[in-house]
Amino acid sequence: MAKTNPGRFFEDYTLGETIQHAVPRTVSGGERALYHALYPARHALYSSDEFARASGLPASPIDDLAAFHLIFGKTVPDISLNALANLGYAEGRWRLPVYPGDTLSASSTVIGLKQNSNGKSGVVYVRTKGINQRDEVVIDYVRWVMVRKGDLDAPAPETVIPDLAPALSAKDLTIPEGLDFTSYDFDLAGERHRWGDYAVGEQIDHVDGVTVEEAEHMIATRLWQNTAKVHFDVGSRPDGRRLIYGGHVISMARTLSFNGLANAQMVVGLNAGAHANPCYSGDTIKAWSEVIDKAETSAPGVGALRLRLVATKGGEPFTLKGEDGKYLPHVMLDLDYWALIPL
Amino acid sequence: MAKTNPGRFFEDYTLGETIQHAVPRTVSGGERALYHALYPARHALYSSDEFARASGLPASPIDDLAAFHLIFGKTVPDISLNALANLGYAEGRWRLPVYPGDTLSASSTVIGLKQNSNGKSGVVYVRTKGINQRDEVVIDYVRWVMVRKGDLDAPAPETVIPDLAPALSAKDLTIPEGLDFTSYDFDLAGERHRWGDYAVGEQIDHVDGVTVEEAEHMIATRLWQNTAKVHFDVGSRPDGRRLIYGGHVISMARTLSFNGLANAQMVVGLNAGAHANPCYSGDTIKAWSEVIDKAETSAPGVGALRLRLVATKGGEPFTLKGEDGKYLPHVMLDLDYWALIPL
Amino acid sequence: MAKTNPGRFFEDYTLGETIQHAVPRTVSGGERALYHALYPARHALYSSDEFARASGLPASPIDDLAAFHLIFGKTVPDISLNALANLGYAEGRWRLPVYPGDTLSASSTVIGLKQNSNGKSGVVYVRTKGINQRDEVVIDYVRWVMVRKGDLDAPAPETVIPDLAPALSAKDLTIPEGLDFTSYDFDLAGERHRWGDYAVGEQIDHVDGVTVEEAEHMIATRLWQNTAKVHFDVGSRPDGRRLIYGGHVISMARTLSFNGLANAQMVVGLNAGAHANPCYSGDTIKAWSEVIDKAETSAPGVGALRLRLVATKGGEPFTLKGEDGKYLPHVMLDLDYWALIPL
Structure with missing residues (x-):
């Protein structure tokens, strides 16, 4: 039997199941330096420990999108290896800043499924959660992707389309503890x-x-x-x-x-x-x-x-x-x- | 006299001599992040401090091959600058994991010499040793390279071909202290x-x-x-x-x-x-x-x-x-x- | 009104003014590893903590030119965004080594101005100062650039050309405290x-x-x-x-x-x-x-x-x-x- 990961096909997802994604990652100043070398990243809060401390944080976090990509990357082998398209995102929240030394891992829960009318593919909705070494959620978001069927004869699942907010309202946002811009x-x-x-x-x-x-x-x-x-x-x-x-x-x-x-x-x-x-x-x-x-x-x-x-x-x-x-x-x-x- | 390094030629090696290689290197999370950015490196033990600790190690080491390249790189100016070919490796052992903060340096001992029949080059066998800041061996391996002669009139050395194991046996391997996969x-x-x-x-x-x-x-x-x-x-x-x-x-x-x-x-x-x-x-x-x-x-x-x-x-x-x-x-x-x- | 930075034009500089440059930066082993990956950097003092300690320093600093580029980069949005040419450097001094963990920021003082005879541009001389988180100067240097005029009708400033040393004399150099090469x-x-x-x-x-x-x-x-x-x-x-x-x-x-x-x-x-x-x-x-x-x-x-x-x-x-x-x-x-x- 093949030992390599063929990825999941549409019929391999079950509503409600939670998939633990592989390869936790400890971040360091190395990831931060690379992010600043690969992108013209200049937001001061993510560049200077001193600036971050003056804003009420303990140190300068890893850029929020770097943390997002780290979590997203872990989901690829389980969610999008056979994806035909990455269709959308919703309800993404950064819950906690990520600091050098933190270890991130990720899991995704299937919250929606809809087979396409052509019978050859379907849409999978997952809510992905990134956690740190203290099991605190650092990021969560919903993503939906169109995935090929591996077995065209597999029965279509019951269609469930999750009820997603068109946008977060400002009161749903998590403001990092201690954040204070009064002496910005x-x-x-x-x-x-x-x-x-x-x-x-x-x-x-x-x-x-x-x-x-x-x-x-x-x-x-x-x-x-x-x-x-x-x-x-x-x-x-x-x-x-x-x-x-x-x-x-x-x-x-x-x-x-x-x-x-x-x-x-x-x-x-x-x-x-x-x-x-x-x-x-x-x-x-x-x-x-x-x-x-x-x-x-x-x-x-x-x-x-x-x-x-x-x-x-x-x-x-x-x-x-x-x-x-x-x-x-x-x-x-x-x-x-x-x-x-x-x- | 030229101040740049011309590299060594075949006749410059003496059986039994030990060459101290230059430029010790302290590694950090930066080298680790770069290794993960340059290669699709995903082995969990080298990605997550938490995973490494659950396996009995104090933290996540630098990838073994990154440590190998660090040691190998130091040998290049002394061993392979005038090499015509990198012929082989043998008896390579990783003796200790390398952690961020460690400082590595390297030396090589000439363990074999054989001039080629054309008189223009020869094969040099070296056993290279990488050590950390506590003088502990972290890696050692044998490598042999074909090196040009600089002076074709230099006499051929006595031929000595080291007796190398075709492969290490499992009992020759060093298992990192504390390693335990029972709760993997x-x-x-x-x-x-x-x-x-x-x-x-x-x-x-x-x-x-x-x-x-x-x-x-x-x-x-x-x-x-x-x-x-x-x-x-x-x-x-x-x-x-x-x-x-x-x-x-x-x-x-x-x-x-x-x-x-x-x-x-x-x-x-x-x-x-x-x-x-x-x-x-x-x-x-x-x-x-x-x-x-x-x-x-x-x-x-x-x-x-x-x-x-x-x-x-x-x-x-x-x-x-x-x-x-x-x-x-x-x-x-x-x-x-x-x-x-x-x- | 446009929110993006159009850069300064020649007429926007005033003799004696000091410009605080943006985006302080905390450096780590990540910046060091990248510098060593982007350039064939091998000076042992900047590669090994052990070598640096044997030379009387507390640890291996960030390469001096890396520190220079970090300071220089901060000046670009304020000094050279509309520059036609980077004309020269003078009186550059490295005052303190920069170590991982340090946070650098920069400011520049206008020390000279000279409108070109064509009336379309001028030369701006600045003395740039890089400081660390303890407000200690780590680098300072003079640079002059040719900058376009934005408004050709703006009056020419009084010409002031700073008196710059053609070269530092050895006694003007700052030797890092503790540096000792006697056991090099x-x-x-x-x-x-x-x-x-x-x-x-x-x-x-x-x-x-x-x-x-x-x-x-x-x-x-x-x-x-x-x-x-x-x-x-x-x-x-x-x-x-x-x-x-x-x-x-x-x-x-x-x-x-x-x-x-x-x-x-x-x-x-x-x-x-x-x-x-x-x-x-x-x-x-x-x-x-x-x-x-x-x-x-x-x-x-x-x-x-x-x-x-x-x-x-x-x-x-x-x-x-x-x-x-x-x-x-x-x-x-x-x-x-x-x-x-x-x-």
Whole structure:
């Protein structure tokens, strides 16, 4: 019998089951340095222990999206090895900052199943939970993927589509314990714009661009122990091109958004996300944002912005969908998230 | 007089001499993170402090092959700068795990010399020893290389060929103190196959592939402070191609072998190894393994597998040599090693 | 109003003003490991805690040029985003070693201004200071750049050109407290040449070369949080090529100079520097050095060498300028610095 992991097919998922994902990971300053080398990451809270302490945290955490990728990567062998598409995200919450020395592991519970009408595939909804060495939840989120059937004769499961919030409300966000932006140093952070300076509906062109390379996206994707063949092996797709991990685009866009949103320090909520078009080596990633919502929080000096983050390759900023309602070909990512920013 | 290192020629080696290699190195979480970013390294014992502690170790060590490359890299300026070929390895033993904070240095003793019949080169056999800051041996191994003569008129030394074991026997392996796999968590490790599930003669196709890039192999090779020109300078070879460090292929193949050998956690013995054909940027490395031998060990719950690990670029899995007994052109590496796995 | 940083134009600088640069950074073993992976860095004092302790330091510091790039990178958004050219360096001093755990930040004071006769640009002189978490100066240096005017009608400032030393004298150098090379281990350091073995006027061809790749220079440049578009975005220059950060060339040349200057351990003074010609991916960087001056120091066993370090792409070693006094096209860098070496 083959000893290698063939991945799960649609009929292998059972509603309600919880899958323990493999390979826990202890993070260190090494992962942090690599994140800063692979992306133009400059948010001060994640760069300086001193800045983090002045904001009420014990030290500078690992970037929130790095923690997300670490958890996400663990799910790949069990959830998306035979996935045809990564369809969406919802109800993502960062519950606790991750610090060097923490050990992360992950599990996913199947919360929805729906076979497609063609009988060849189906949609699997999972709620994934990342925990640290003290069994505290650091991140949880819902993701749904379209997965091939291995046995076309396997019976269709009962259709269950989970009831997901279109977006988290500000009161659902977890504010890290002790966070306090009342003595926030805007000079050290890099920009002067505070919560009150952003208006709902405002759009920001982040201006900078990065032309991506094969070596970089593979280094990044491996760092998260994401093993999906399509990112690494030119022989795994008919066109001979390596598909860049969608999370690489997310992190590139988020870090590019520093220029205009330098004070949107902490990512605390993931409302929705679509990988609209693929990214390949040689593409130049740019980003623009739109303020969707604003809220105050219970923490001193801390406000929240709900932001749309769009990653593009070419095309005009602020263009998103065509008249047919479909994403334009130059749009790679449409992400909807909550970030914390000084009031 | 030139101040740069011209490297040693065949006539510069004396039987019995010990060469202290330069540039000791303190390792940290940085080297570990880079190893995980450069290779699809996922063995849980080397990824999670918690998993390592549950296995009886004080923390998660640096990957065994990373420690090997660190020691090997130090030997390059003294042993292989003028080498025409890296001919073989034998009697390699990992004696102690390497942890972040350890400082490694290396020395080599010349244990054999044989001038070639053409009078232009010869074979040098060295036993290399890597030690930590407490002068404890962490790794030792024998390597032999073909080295050019600098002065063709230099007299041939007496031929001495060391008596090397064709393979270590299981009882020669050093089992890390405290190692205990009796409470091993197969879910966290990623596969369910234990020692008893592998049969001598069994072959495993590891399925996954990685297309390698110039930037990656140079970053990896430098990380081990390996300075051989051929890996870095397009002008150093007539074909204008950079030759990829053989150790890059070893680590890529070993980490690809996770898929099917996820529980073969610790590399403890290197019996033999051949770099059968060169690897260049753009090649897609795949790997297959064969179980050569099996043994129990004195440690609780710990078995040993002797494995052949073959790295290929193209070609069918499980093909190795042609009718002429020579390695097929798609075979890059044929490695023979011992690994520890839960019983 | 645009929230992104447009950078400063010539008319935005005022003599005497001090600009606090953004994004403090805590360094760890991760930055060190990356520096060693991106460059052939092998100086033993920066590789081994044990070697550093035997030299009187508490631990192995971050490479001096890594610390320099970290400080330099912070200045880019405020000083050189609209720069037409990086014209020179002077009076650079390393005042304190930087250790893992230190947090660095930077500020610059405008010490000179001179509008160009064409009225379209001007030269800005700044003295940049890098400090650690205890407000101790770790590095300071003067740099001058040619910056575009944003408003051509803005009045020219009074011309002030600072009085800069053509070179630091040996007595101006800061020797790290406790540094002692009297028990220096030349075997571990990699070469036997000490201070007395180098003669003023001596030239050294460092022999080795590295062909540079896009992924590597972008990873390095981001590591220092240097955000200048020209290094990352193929669309930012008319020729569609990414210009390699000049500091990448400095670090590559300095680390290549290990071969012949392995004992020139610590960089303590930067006298002058010119980025003579641009560097692009695919170029093969080589280096040669010339001993400009020698001096003893107050520390036991510690001498100082003043060195010219030249980075080239092609061309003969030891060629620098043409008959017209201009740098030859294959010369990329001409750097003048002081290093500490065992007597």
